[in-house]
Structure formats: structure tokens, C-alpha cells
Amino acid sequence: MRSIITISREFGSGGREIGKKLADDLGIPFYDKELLEMASKESGICQELFVKNDESYTNSFLFSLVMGNYPVSADGRINPDMPLNHKIFLAQFETIKNIAKKGPCVIVGRCADYVLKNEPNIIDFFISGNTAEKKKRILERYDIEKNKAEDFIRKTDKRRASYYNYYTDMKWGEAKNYDLCINSSKTGVDGAIKLMKAYIEIKEANADK
Structure with missing residues (x-):
């Protein structure tokens, strides 16, 4: 096992649960x-600010960072006068x-697939998931009124998509941007993990040929 695995996910699809169980299995x-938390400790920036800006875009800094256009000082370091929100994105990127x-590891969300797109062992x-199953999972995990769950899901996915689309040159959820897309409503959590493990084994075997 040598792969770095990233998981992008629709809200309520069980992506975090799947990722955690996959990591445990592997x-x-x-x-x-x-x-x-790691980015906060490494950067010295308050963790609450990372949470506030988590997968929510405010500018095109991350895209500029990945493209090599971020501002640097004369000695090659990141400009200390950079706005705080830029520093937050940079810290997360570096982490x-x-x-x-x-x-090998499993990373969920936060444009990790794009940040690591040049890594040789990335998968x-x-x-994704069907609305009914996503709604059921959200109602089990969050204190939210039943009639507001679907709107909560829609807005959260819209926020994630906006973040991803704004900071990368790819489209969130578009099949061609991923190795494998799985509908967890059809496979179940264990079935999704089984598919992912099989794919990892196949891809690593083919890389060895």
C-alpha cells in the first residue's frame, strides 16, 4: 500500500465515515x-479562523498558489503583509x-486532490448519494428540523462546489476529475469501501507493470 487517497464528497453521502473506515482497514x-488543527498549530493562526473559512472561498488565492503566482518577499518567503485569509489558505495548502x-493516508475534502495532483501515487x-439517504443521515447526525434538511444539504453542497470550482481549474463532482465516483446510497458504506480497496489494488498493480 503506497497510495495517497483523497475523498471529495456530497454532504450527507457518508464520505467522512467511508474515509475513516477505509483508512482504518488499510x-x-x-x-x-x-x-x-494541524494547519493551525503549524502556522500559529487561531484554529477558529480555519473552521470559519473551511471549504468556503473568499478569493482566488489558492488557485494562484498552486499556479505559482502567490506573492513572495525578496528573499523568497511568503510576504508577511499578506492578508490573514490568504495566510489561512497557504497554511492549509502546506499542511x-x-x-x-x-x-499513504486518506484526506477528505479541502481541494486535496487538486493540491496533490502532481503526486505520483494519488488516488x-x-x-455521492441519493437525496433521501443523505437527508436521513443528516437528520441522524445534526439537530435540524426535518423540513429544512434538504435545503441544508443543497446549500452545503453549493458551498463546497463553489470553493472547489473557484480555487481550482476543475469542476467539483465531474467524473473525469476523479479516479472513481461512487454512489454510497447504492453500495452502502461497506460496499463503497470494498470498491475503493479493489480499485486501489488494481491501480497499484498496474503501476508496477
Whole structure:
């Protein structure tokens, strides 16, 4: 096992649960909200600010960063006068890159597939789900009125899509941007994991040929 696995997911699709169980099965680290805490500690920026800006766009900084157009000082360091929200995105970007350097892992969301797109051992999954099943999962996990659940899901997915589309040159949820797209409503959590493990095995075997 040598792959770095990223999981993009629709809200309520079980993407986090699937990612955590996959990581446990494979015996590799798992990162979701944990990534924000790490970025906060490494950068010295308050963790609440990472949570506030989590998968919500405010500018095109991350795209500029990936494209190599971010502002630097004369000695090559990131400009200390950079706005705070830019620093937050940079810290998260660097944390994702540092995590990948440590070896196989599972990273959920936060444009990790795009940040790591040049890594040789990257495998990108997208998890979707049917509205009824997503609504049921959300109502079980969040204190929200039943008649507002569907709107909550729609707005959260819209926010995630806007974040991803704005900071990358790809479209969130578009099949060609991922190795494999899975509808967890049809496979179930365990079925999704089984498919992902099979794909990882196939891809790694083909890479060895």
C-alpha cells in the first residue's frame, strides 16, 4: 500500500465515515477536520479562523498558489503583509503537502486532490448519494428540523462546489476529475469501501507493470 487517497464528497453521502473506515482497514492515517488543527498549530493562526473559512472561498488565492503566482518577499518567503485569509489558505495548502510527504493516508475534502495532483501515487474518489439517504443521515447526525434538511444539504453542497470550482481549474463532482465516483446510497458504506480497496489494488498493480 503506497497510495495517497483523497475523498471529495456530497454532504450527507457518508464520505467522512467511508474515509475513516477505509483508512482504518488499510492501517493508514486519516485527515478531515484534523487537518485544520494541524494547519493551525503549524502556522500559529487561531484554529477558529480555519473552521470559519473551511471549504468556503473568499478569493482566488489558492488557485494562484498552486499556479505559482502567490506573492513572495525578496528573499523568497511568503510576504508577511499578506492578508490573514490568504495566510489561512497557504497554511492549509502546506499542511496537505506535508501530510502527503509522510506517506499513504486518506484526506477528505479541502481541494486535496487538486493540491496533490502532481503526486505520483494519488488516488481521487468522489462520493455521492441519493437525496433521501443523505437527508436521513443528516437528520441522524445534526439537530435540524426535518423540513429544512434538504435545503441544508443543497446549500452545503453549493458551498463546497463553489470553493472547489473557484480555487481550482476543475469542476467539483465531474467524473473525469476523479479516479472513481461512487454512489454510497447504492453500495452502502461497506460496499463503497470494498470498491475503493479493489480499485486501489488494481491501480497499484498496474503501476508496477
